[in-house]
Amino acid sequence: MIEIRDLYKYYGDRRALGPVTADIAEGEIIGLLGLNGAGKTTTLRILACDLLPTSGTVRVGGYDVVSAPDEVRARVGYLPDRPPLYDDMSVREYLAFAARLRRVPKADVARRVDEVVEQTELGDVVHQLIGTLSHGFRQRVGIAQAIVHRPAFVVLDEPISGLDPVQIVEMRELVRGLRGAHTVIVSSHILTEISETCDRIFVIDEGRIAWAGTEKELSSEFGQGMRVDVTVRGGDETRVLELLRAVDGVQSAEIATPTEPGEDVRTVRLSARGDVRDAVCRALVTANLSVLELVRRRELESMVLALLGSGESAARRRSKKRSESRREAPAEAAVPEGAEGA
Amino acid sequence: MNAALLIARRELFAYLRSPLGAAVIAGALLIDGIWFYWQGLTQKLLSVEVLQQFIYGASGTTMAAGLLLSMRLLAEERQTGTLVLLHTSPIRDSQIVLGKYLSALVVLFVATLLTAYMPALIFVNGKVSIGHVLVGYLGLLLLGSAAISIGLFGSALARSQVVAVIVSAAILAAMVLLWAVARSVDPPVNRFLSALALHHENFRPFMLGRLELGCVAYYVMVTNFFLLGATKVLEARRWR
Structure with a gap:
């Protein structure tokens, strides 16, 4: 479904990501874990075709994100950390607009919007202006726009950020409900959330996949x-x-x-x-x-800390990384032969 | 093209729902109205001169309205994070820019059309050629179109609407003032600069009721140039 090979992303001289190599199978729910600035959002933005990689290849459903971005975008639904919502539109208008942008035929738009409203339980607010919605409903509308065109691949960046406990449980169910119909990649800072929702975990550290596997494998290795x-x-x-x-x-x-x-x-x-x-x-x-x-006790947090080092040492490494990566050579020169992330 | 029309429609609704569209139209009508009253009723001018002065004054409000209408188009999307929706949809950046441009053009067209009663009033006590009126309005729309494209370019560059309008106004002012620069340099540079000026040389024929293909082409090219610039700025964002 998704092939990532020797993926690098530089912001100026700073390496934000790479080398990353990974495969995601159809129907999987992948959890992306990592500290702030580890490269999670950069990875997701590249997968969603919002950002282009500096080098390497990413193929979604056989289509390359650089040479066939429109084909990829038609197959991807993306919820960024801040949902891209127009406050001046009603939920229904907005979802219909998103559906039309994503090539849903005009005749099918109303039906698709009804389906996604039901799936995300937005029925009570469907005619309300988005600007008047609570944070939880805004997140739901964000997920609804990401799946309104029935994409094969859904990318969710921190979908439970800022939600209250009840909303977290509801959102967890919503993400779980995507299983089967979609391949999902979700990032979160709440580690237990990843273990509750995902089939596999990618731990990202300093722009690389430091570890990939199931929670059980992580437990047996680091637990x-x-x-x-x-x-x-x-x-x-x-x-x-x-x-x-x-x-x-x-x-x-x-x-x-x-x-x-x-x-x-x-x-x-x-x-x-x-x-x-x-x-x-x-x-x-x-x-x-x-x-x-x-x-x-759920072990994920302590295992991830064991993997990345303690919180304090991780912060030190992050600060060191910033100063080192500025000194590194430009992208192409820095790509090592046969580099592999996971 | 469909995606561009879709975006244009959304933006038109946004203009209707926000006070910006109404405020810009109302402001333009008010200023144009005062200008027309001053030229038409307080000065001793021939009918044709009243029309020329009206078109001249309206060109200023049209440029300002173009900038104000376009300042939010991309800067606001970036500020609120909604540009991601467009960027991750299977549409080209040129369609995003075209859609935004068309929406602002329609609002400007409506604002300009609403001033039509002023030249019509000239017919009460005077006489001007309908062709002169039509050519004048064509000039206003072409000038407005160029101003919108400059505003859109500024909006693509900036994250805030205020910065966007300042950047756009600076570009527009520089292009307008090229005629003044042209006066202080020697031939043939002065003729070149004068031909590039956004208002003076290229707008005067419309004001006088003369339809010159070169001037029409000039405004179309300026519009294309800045729309292309805005598209390239959006494309470049994906690499940053």
Whole structure:
């Protein structure tokens, strides 16, 4: 579906992206993770044909973004980080305009707009001016314009940015609903969002794909075991910690902020080599302690940080990268032979 | 072409929904009206001279209206982020520019047409040739078209509408003032500069009721030149 080969993008002398090589299969939902300035938006803009690459090739559905941009654009739906909305148009007018721009035949426009309004649950505001909509609805209209022409490939840049928790859940469902009908690439800073929605993850660092794979693969490579939060009632702190540290496979146990109220309630954060949840439960119950909650922590954030280095070192690298990349040679000279990103 | 018409239609609605279109039309009518009243009723001029002076005065308001109508066309899209919608749709940059240009031209055409009652008033107590009126209006539209294309070019360069109108006004003023520069240099450079001037040499025949093909071609070429410039600025943005 999408082939990216030795893709580079320079802004003046500064390398923003590259080398990037990747393949995305039809129907996949790809999550793009990375720090600010890592090159996520540049990648998405090139895939959406909003920006041209300095070198390398990107083919969408067999069409090259440089030599056949109109063919690519007809097959791509793009929601930038700020939805491109005309405040002076109603939702219906705007979606019809977007559909016509994307070559939807005039006779099919009304039907397509109705379908997409239903899909994105915009029925209540369809005749309202876009300028009067809440942020959540504006994001929905942004997604609606991206899929109104039934593109094979949908590019979403930070679709949940600025949404409240309820809107995030709704948006997650909306993005999940695109599965099957569209190939989707979505970037987000909210890492759990990526793990909830995407089939594969591309971690972008300093303009390169630092890692690509599923969350499970990332976990086995960087997760270093399992992290579990267990909340117990009864027993004193020392006894609970001793009990848990004695469980086979537990590497460390530390007291954390309790997740439940109560004087004799404590939450312990465990690091283990493998899945120790059943052994932990058994040990606590045998010792006559009540297990109130046992939760496996989502690891994605810590794994990505492990991959990119700690937050502090990542910031240092980012600052160093800016100064170094300005000194690098121009695009063509800087492209290494056979460079490969992922 | 269809995409250009689609964009033109959207922009026309935007003019209708925003106060800008109405304000520009109202402002142009007011200034033209005062000018016509002053020339027609307070000066002792022949009918043909009143018409010439009206066309001369209206050329100033037409240029200003052209700039004001076009300043938002691309700068606002960039400012609000909506240019991305057009840039990621399967349409060419030239179609975007053409659509925007056509919408502003239609509004300017309406504004110019609404002034037609003024030359018509000359017929109450005087007599002028209909051809003179038509040629004068053709000149105004051609001049307005050139001003819109210059405004569109400035709008493509700038992110803010204010900067866009300043840049465009500077270009337009420089082109208008070429006739003054021409007066201070020797032949043949003076003739060359004079021929390039946006208003003086090229607009005078329309004012006098003479239809000269060279002047028509001049305004068409200026319009094309700046529309092409705006297109190239948009194309270049994709490489930056």
